[in-house]
Amino acid sequence: MVLLTSGQVSMVISSTIIFVFTFLLFLSGYLLQQQTVRGLQAAIKPRLPAPLPATETYDPHARLARRPGFRDAKYDNFLQEAEVQWHKLGYVQLVRNHDEVCTAVMHFADLHRDRSPATRILLFPRSWIEDDDADPYLVTSRRLLRTAVRRYKVVLRPIGPLRVADDSSFAYSLTSMFSLTDFDRLIYLAPSGVIIDSLALDSLLAFSPQKRLAALPADPSASKISTSFMVLQPSVSTFKELSAARAERVSDDEALFQQYFDAHSSLLPPSLELDTTLYYESTELRFLGDPDSFNSTAFFGSTSYVRLADPELPGPEYDVPYGKMVELRPKKGEARWAWERLYFKFHHRRMEVCGLDLLTPRKWIQEKAKAEESSGSTEL
Numbered sequence: 001m002v003l004l005t006s007g008q009v010s011m012v013i014s015s016t017i018i019f020v021f022t023f024l025l026f027l028s029g030y031l032l033q034q035q036t037v038r039g040l041q042a043a044i045k046p047r048l049p050a051p052l053p054a055t056e057t058y059d060p061h062a063r064l065a066r067r068p069g070f071r072d073a074k075y076d077n078f079l080q081e082a083e084v085q086w087h088k089l090g091y092v093q094l095v096r097n098h099d100e101v102c103t104a105v106m107h108f109a110d111l112h113r114d115r116s117p118a119t120r121i122l123l124f125p126r127s128w129i130e131d132d133d134a135d136p137y138l139v140t141s142r143r144l145l146r147t148a149v150r151r152y153k154v155v156l157r158p159i160g161p162l163r164v165a166d167d168s169s170f171a172y173s174l175t176s177m178f179s180l181t182d183f184d185r186l187i188y189l190a191p192s193g194v195i196i197d198s199l200a201l202d203s204l205l206a207f208s209p210q211k212r213l214a215a216l217p218a219d220p221s222a223s224k225i226s227t228s229f230m231v232l233q234p235s236v237s238t239f240k241e242l243s244a245a246r247a248e249r250v251s252d253d254e255a256l257f258q259q260y261f262d263a264h265s266s267l268l269p270p271s272l273e274l275d276t277t278l279y280y281e282s283t284e285l286r287f288l289g290d291p292d293s294f295n296s297t298a299f300f301g302s303t304s305y306v307r308l309a310d311p312e313l314p315g316p317e318y319d320v321p322y323g324k325m326v327e328l329r330p331k332k333g334e335a336r337w338a339w340e341r342l343y344f345k346f347h348h349r350r351m352e353v354c355g356l357d358l359l360t361p362r363k364w365i366q367e368k369a370k371a372e373e374s375s376g377s378t379e380l
């Protein structure tokens, strides 16, 4: 029998107490960590969209009659086990010059923020990786391309320019999107804009029927497609035919697509926009039929993409005098707040994502000065 002295007994007791407390501390730390890991897993998990409603034939008036607002709850019940091959579906952007790079990267940053499961693809001039000069604009563009890959998981695809009609010159064209034949379906949103919520767009990518191209109408009569919002299916034959048509007849992308894709068979069914407005233009906020009934909460809760396209402005990436914005903005109420918020958000994101200030609209100022000069001379 082992006899313990009182000193030994108190040591055994104190080491037991230390052991118990150390264990409790470990246990609480472990539980806390597990909770954090689960929280992190939920936070980085892609959001999966629900399937689309059944589509019907096209009625051009349906899009006009629709009022923004009223989100359907089905978009909140994401399908957990959707068998969708997200690596074959993507969002594509094309940049032709250095001024356009940041806007494209912001587009992918928005998709990353929304945890879109689809691939993000950026087409850019091949010369940017071949040229070995130290042009400061090129240096910035390369930095932004690296950011896009590292931070927003963007797939970079260098492309070459295509032949232009009636000319021996070459230029970059949206036609190149059809050459991405390792993808089943792509969405193209014309820049520059703000993705408010990509979920309905993801739905469209995953569940819309196979079609060479599906677009929105260019005007109320729906006689032509618009190239501002397109869901397209890459294919070698479409790419070849379009490139040939471009080299022979039309060099402008919009005119080319309108000629090649018949509006009758290439429009998105408006039922797809019953719950969510997929595409909206900022200028529409200035000409609302009934501005007093505009509800900005409903608007931001049910719109996927807003293109900042006011024809009087050079684009949201350019710095224009504040007086000009005041002159153009919607005259009152929530529409004005929504319009200003979109521009402000874009400016803020440009600094946040790219670390860039607004650009000086040199060409725009020159054109304006020229227009003023010529109007001045007619007055004389």
Ligand SMILES: *[C@@H]1O[C@H](CO)[C@@H](O)[C@H](O)[C@H]1NC(C)=O
Pocket (backbone or CB within 6 Å): 070, 295, 296, 297, 298, 301
């Ligand atoms: C605006 O829309 C939101 C969400 O749809 C709704 O909760 C709110 O009551 C509406 N506000 C007005 C003034 O109608």
